[in-house]
Amino acid sequence: MTPTHETITRRLRIxxxxxxxxxxxxxxxxxxxxxxxxxxxxxxxxxxxxxxxGPADAVQALVDWARRGTELARVDGVVVTEMEGAEVLDGFEQRETV
Known part of the structure; x- marks a missing residue:
C-alpha cells in the first residue's frame, strides 16, 4: 500500500x-x-x-494507537467520525475536560 499525503481530519471518541x-x-x-x-x-x-x-496514513496510525491505548488503559471502543471544515490548530494540545 502506498502512503497517501492527502490531509484528512477525524474526530475520535474513546x-x-x-x-x-x-x-x-x-x-x-x-x-x-x-x-x-x-x-x-x-x-x-x-x-x-x-x-x-494530517496525512491520512498518520491519522490512521493514531486511530490504531487509540484502539490499543496505554498499558494501564482498557479501550472498549473507538468511534471515528469524518470531519470537514473543523477547527485545526498548529500542533497538538491537551484541552480541559468538557
Missing part, C-alpha cells in the same frame, strides 16, 4: 478505562510524533474526545 491512566498525555505525544495537528480532552462521562488532522 470509551473504556481511559482516564487517569495517562491516555491523554500519551495520545498527544503519539500525535505529535506523527506530525498531526489537533487536540485531545477528557469528557465528564469518562470518555476521551480527540480531533486529529
Amino acid at each position: 470509551t473504556g478505562r481511559v482516564q487517569g491512566v495517562g491516555y491523554r498525555w500519551n495520545m498527544a505525544r503519539q500525535a505529535t510524533a506523527l506530525g498531526l495537528r489537533g487536540w485531545v480532552r477528557n469528557r465528564v462521562d469518562g470518555s476521551v474526545d480527540a480531533l486529529a488532522s
Whole structure:
C-alpha cells in the first residue's frame, strides 16, 4: 500500500478505562510524533474526545494507537467520525475536560 499525503481530519471518541491512566498525555505525544495537528480532552462521562488532522496514513496510525491505548488503559471502543471544515490548530494540545 502506498502512503497517501492527502490531509484528512477525524474526530475520535474513546470509551473504556481511559482516564487517569495517562491516555491523554500519551495520545498527544503519539500525535505529535506523527506530525498531526489537533487536540485531545477528557469528557465528564469518562470518555476521551480527540480531533486529529494530517496525512491520512498518520491519522490512521493514531486511530490504531487509540484502539490499543496505554498499558494501564482498557479501550472498549473507538468511534471515528469524518470531519470537514473543523477547527485545526498548529500542533497538538491537551484541552480541559468538557
